[in-house]
Amino acid sequence: MSATxxxxxxxxxxxxxxxxxxIALKDINLEIPQGQFVCLLGPxxxxxxxxxxxxxxxxxxxxxxxxxxxxxITGPGPERGMVFQEYALFPWMTVExxxxxxxxxxxxxxxxIDSTVExxxxxxxxxxxxxxxxxxxxxxxxQRVAIARxxxxxxxxxxxxxxxxxxxxxxxxxxxxxxxxxWSELKKTIIFVTHSIEEAIYLADRIVVMTYRPGTVKRDMLxxxxxxxxxxxxxxxxxxxELGMLVMEEQQRHHNDEMRLAAVD
Amino acid sequence: MANLKWREIAVGAVVPVLVIALWQACAMLGWINPQVLxxxxxxxxxxxxxxxxLQAYDPAxxxxxxxxxxxxxxxxxxxxxxxxxxxxxxxxxxALPIGLAMGASQxxxxxxxPLMQVLRPIPPIAYIPLSILWFGLGNAPAVFLIAxxxxxxxxxxxxxGVRQVDGIYIRxxxxxxxxxxxxxVRVMLPAAVPYILSGVxxxxxxxxxxxxxxxxxxxxxxxxxxxxxxREYFWxxxxxxGMISIGILxxxxxxxxxxLNNHLLxxxxxxxx
Numbered sequence: 001m002s003a004t005x006x007x008x009x010x011x012x013x014x015x016x017x018x019x020x021x022x023i024a025l026k027d028i029n030l031e032i033p034q035g036q037f038v039c040l041l042g043p044x045x046x047x048x049x050x051x052x053x054x055x056x057x058x059x060x061x062x063x064x065x066x067x068x069x070x071x072x073i074t075g076p077g078p079e080r081g082m083v084f085q086e087y088a089l090f091p092w093m094t095v096e097x098x099x100x101x102x103x104x105x106x107x108x109x110x111x112x113i114d115s116t117v118e119x120x121x122x123x124x125x126x127x128x129x130x131x132x133x134x135x136x137x138x139x140x141x142x143q144r145v146a147i148a149r150x151x152x153x154x155x156x157x158x159x160x161x162x163x164x165x166x167x168x169x170x171x172x173x174x175x176x177x178x179x180x181x182x183w184s185e186l187k188k189t190i191i192f193v194t195h196s197i198e199e200a201i202y203l204a205d206r207i208v209v210m211t212y213r214p215g216t217v218k219r220d221m222l223x224x225x226x227x228x229x230x231x232x233x234x235x236x237x238x239x240x241x242e243l244g245m246l247v248m249e250e251q252q253r254h255h256n257d258e259m260r261l262a263a264v265d
Numbered sequence: 266m267a268n269l270k271w272r273e274i275a276v277g278a279v280v281p282v283l284v285i286a287l288w289q290a291c292a293m294l295g296w297i298n299p300q301v302l303x304x305x306x307x308x309x310x311x312x313x314x315x316x317x318x319l320q321a322y323d324p325a326x327x328x329x330x331x332x333x334x335x336x337x338x339x340x341x342x343x344x345x346x347x348x349x350x351x352x353x354x355x356x357x358x359x360a361l362p363i364g365l366a367m368g369a370s371q372x373x374x375x376x377x378x379p380l381m382q383v384l385r386p387i388p389p390i391a392y393i394p395l396s397i398l399w400f401g402l403g404n405a406p407a408v409f410l411i412a413x414x415x416x417x418x419x420x421x422x423x424x425x426g427v428r429q430v431d432g433i434y435i436r437x438x439x440x441x442x443x444x445x446x447x448x449x450v451r452v453m454l455p456a457a458v459p460y461i462l463s464g465v466x467x468x469x470x471x472x473x474x475x476x477x478x479x480x481x482x483x484x485x486x487x488x489x490x491x492x493x494x495x496r497e498y499f500w501x502x503x504x505x506x507g508m509i510s511i512g513i514l515x516x517x518x519x520x521x522x523x524x525l526n527n528h529l530l531x532x533x534x535x536x537x538x
Contacts, residue, residue, distance in 0.1 A: 058436060078442035088437035092455040092532045101451075102441040133532040153441065 005189045006032040006055065006157065011064035013050055013215075024050045025061070026214035032206075034156075037183055037190045039204035041197065041243065043251040047215020048193045049161055055191060056082050056159050068157060078102055081150030085162040087142040089134040089149070096121070096130040099148045106153075120148040123182070140171035144178075151182070160192040164199070176202055180227060197243045201236060202229055209243065212250040213257065219246055303502035311502040312338075312509065337491065341507075342514060344487040345476050348404060349518075352411025353472045357465060359412070360419035364461075367420075368427025369453060381420065389414040389475045393482055407479035414475040415468035422464025426457030459533055466522050473515055488514070 013025040024047045032038055040048040053059045055066055057076040066073045068080060076082075081102075089098050099120055103113040121127045124144040134142055143163055150158060164172045180203065183190055194200050200207045201223060209219040225235050285305045291297050292304030299307065316338040322329070334340075366373045367381075389410045396406035430453050438452045480489030488511050495503035 056440065058439075076436070076439045078440070080440070082437070082440045084433060084437065086433055088433045090434060090437070090452070090455070091534070092458070094532075105442050105444075105447060135532065135534040149441070 003034055004031045005034040005036070005069065006030070006191070007067040008032075008051070008055070009065050009067070011051070011054060011061040011066060013047070013054060013059070014062045023214035025054070026216050028064070028215070028217060030208065030217070030220070032189060032191070035187045035189055037203060037205045038192065039200035039207045040191065040193045040210060041195065041200045041207055041247060042210035042215075042218075043195060043212055043247060043254045045254050045257075046210040046212045046250060048195075048210050050215065051210075052082075052159055052161050052191060052193050055157075056080055078106070078153040079155045080157045080159055081153045081155040082159045082161065083143070083146050083150055083163045085165050087134070087139075087146045089142055089145055091134050094131050094133055095126055095137070095145050098134070098145055099126075099152050102149060102153045116152055120151055123151075124148045124178070138171075139167050140175060143167065143175060147179070147182070151186070156188060158188050158190045160190065162193050162195070165194070165196075172199075177228070179203070195247075197240055197247060198231060201225075201239050201243070202231060207243065209246050210250070212254045218250065219243075300499060300501055303505060307502045308505045308509070311500075312506040315503065315506050315510075338510060341486055341488045341491050342510065344484070345480065345489065345514070348407045348411060348479070348484075348487065349469070349472050349476050351404075352408040352476070353415045353469060355408065356412035356415030356472070357419045357468055360416045360464075360468075361423055361461070364420045364423025365427055365449070365454070365457075368424040368457070369449065374424070381417075385417045385421070389471070390478055393479070396479075397483060402483050404484060406483045407476065410479045411472045411475045414471035418467035418471060419461070419464040422460045422467070423457065426460025426464075427453055429460065430456040459530055462526050462529060466526070469518060469522060473518065477511060 008028055008030040011025055011028040012023070015022045015024055028051060030038075040051060042048050050059065054061050055068070055073065057073050057080065060074070073080075090101065093101065096117060100113050100117045103116060108116075121130055124147060126141070126144055126148060129137060129141060129145075134145065137145070146163070164175055167175065176199065179190075182188075192200075192203060204223055206220070206222050208217055209221075210216065211218045223239065225233075225239070229236055231237075288302075289305050292299065292302070292307075303311075316336045318332055318335045319337070320332075320335070322332045327335070363377070367377055368374075392410055392413060393406075396409050400406040400409055434452055434456055435448065438448055443452065476487070477489035480487035481493045484490055488507055492504045492507035492511075495501070495507060
């Protein structure tokens with residue numbers, strides 16, 4: 001593996017409400033090398049999305065720092081493209097316009113925008129849909145557009161916040177394979193948030209399991225099963241069992257906490 | 266499909282035809298005083314007379330088209346449309362930037378909202394005396410009143426439109442490297458368009474009401490002026506002809522707005538989401 005690409009150093013994040021304080025992230029340290037596919041795994045409330053948002057620059061850490069490409073992160077930017085679970089496509093733009101948008105913002109010449117868009121539409125099998133509006137696309141197709149939109153930025157880092165969470169199982173597998181193909185072709189560093197153990201094992205070089213409140217790193221492991229991974233293989237299932245126990249412990253804590261809070265109210 | 270459309274039109278025509286037939290029958294049987302309510306036939310004849318040119322065609326002084334449209338009806342329609350369009354352009358043209366600013370900036374909102382809330386419930390009609398004092402007679406007071414009528418609906422909807430822009434679009438745009446300025450023009454504004462357009466539609470409707478009223482006080486042409494003039498001469502057939510003209514013009518404007526809406530909002534999924 002090559003040099004450190006994203007360096008998360010001593011990150012804490014505290015959310016304050018009127019009545020209480022929630023420690024969402026506590027002393028997170030991660031060094032992510034160039035080109036690694038990292039999955040952040042854990043139940044709801046474990047801070048995995050909070051960490052991703054901190055890396056994206058939407059919500060900066062309360063303390064500690066995150067360095068990407070040698071630069072301290074102070075806000076969102078196109079060098080860290082994000083794919084959202086809700087797609088977040090601009091509904092008033094066609095597929096083509098959505099993909100071109102980031103390039104137009106950069107002020108690139110039209111010819112260059114056109115050829116990049118053309119290429120991406122082809123790569124994600126969207127050419128036939130170029131003039132459609134997002135409302136006329138299925139969830140899977142919308143997420144392809146969102147991926148193309150981020151790829152257009154040519155950012156070295158791709159952040160994905162449960163991007164396939166709302167898709168049916170078959171579409172999901174389809175897009176996972178597509179993502180792996182794109183990743184191996186373009187060598188991007190990917191941080192991918194999921195609560196699906198199987199998805200994490202299927203995709204990741206490295207899985208970071210997080211604890212429920214406060215969010216800490218519970219386990220940080222490399223997955224050395226050769227790709228494409230077979231979800232029915234013995235080693236896949238052994239890992240699934242191991243991770244399943246870790247995640248369920250946290251899920252149980254999450255559940256207990258919810259019951260306790262419900263009792264207080 | 267074409268068949269279905271014709272059938273729809275035929276079904277829609279049944280009740281109006283019955284009403285007109287009943288009305289005509291009452292008139293022919295002498296049940297109603299034609300001074301109070303003229304027969305539909307009389308109205309139709311008056312309407313044709315209203316639409317036809319007043320002078321004979323003279324190729325030396327005017328073009329054929331100019332002559333064909335020189336009848337009172339067309340001049341009145343043109344006059345009313347002109348006032349609606351100018352007044353609406355002024356009102357909406359002011360409301361849009363102010364609404365965008367008030368929607369996007371808490372401070373602007375805090376500064377301007379109290380004033381707007383006090384002025385908004387005052388109907389444009391209540392400004393008639395002041396508008397005559399300020400602008401005299403003619404088109405100016407009419408345009409002022411129409412602009413007032415169009416201003417508030419567009420303003421309120423623009424504010425609401427900007428405020429309801431889903432945060433996810435803003436986040437996605439920031440992630441794509443959008444600057445503050447581009448955010449406004451390329452994200453907030455288009456996202457607010459559905460709200461703004463419904464404000465525009467209400468604004469046009471108000472403008473249309475106000476134009477008729479303002480023509481009754483300040484100018485000497487236009488559809489509103491014409492029906493008031495007809496009342497003074499007891500031309501009740503002309504009053505009804507004028508009213509029907511107003512109805513048809515309103516309908517045409519609404520169909521036009523609908524077409525524009527459908528085109529501008531072809532990306533929009535409608536209310537179900």
